[in-house]
Amino acid sequence: MESIPAPDCHFLNAAQGWLELGNAAEARLEWRGVSETHQSHPEVIETLWRIQAAEKEWDEALLTAQRLVDHSPGSPSGWIHQSYTLHELRRTQDAHDKLVRVAKRFDTISTIPYNLACYQCQLGDLDAARNWLERAMKIQGRDSIREMALTDADLKPLWPELRNL
Incomplete structure (x- = not known):
């Protein structure tokens, strides 16, 4: 799998860190920093799903999960x-x-x-x-x-x- 270059990898790592701390709102803010170029990367898509799941946004999470299945x-x-x-x-x-x-x-x-x-x-x-x-x-x-x-x-x-x- 292709690695995600800086600064996008930093935004992604920060989003994942906030999720681990239980703060989905901050995770979403960091996730939004990932450039459009890398938003189709499976790790970025999966992190978005985790944010949506943490926020119980199930309709959006379903679309994201389906996108992850399509990509990977x-x-x-x-x-x-x-x-x-x-x-x-x-x-x-x-x-x-x-x-x-x-x-x-x-x-x-x-x-x-x-x-x-x-x-x-x-x-x-x-x-x-x-x-x-x-x-x-x-x-x-x-x-x-x-x-x-x-x-x-x-x-x-x-x-x-x-x-x-």
Whole structure:
């Protein structure tokens, strides 16, 4: 991937730093400093998505995630962000359908089966949710996924059995 030259890389780093500090408004101000020339760079697009997600601007975030998928279809982040955004827009079936299409392509990324478990759980298919969660555990480790799942409201119907793992 092409690197982003100064001063745009400085604006991008500052935006990412503000996001890490939990200040999406300042992140957006820094992000706006990135020149138009580099606004189609995948890292710049992803940072914009993170800003929009932090501000819960889901309609805009969906467009940004779709743009990231278009620019970098070989990267899992765009697909993950797109499905997450659809879920936040209460389009969980769409979120599932988009993400399941690329699950095999990115079979070493635990976020994909984990998110699919969340979507299936919310759609009422607990057996499918269990299967996806098991896949995530095989990739990232049982304890790590279990700990995360026990704080994830999307997986609340599975909490009793997760506590017993």
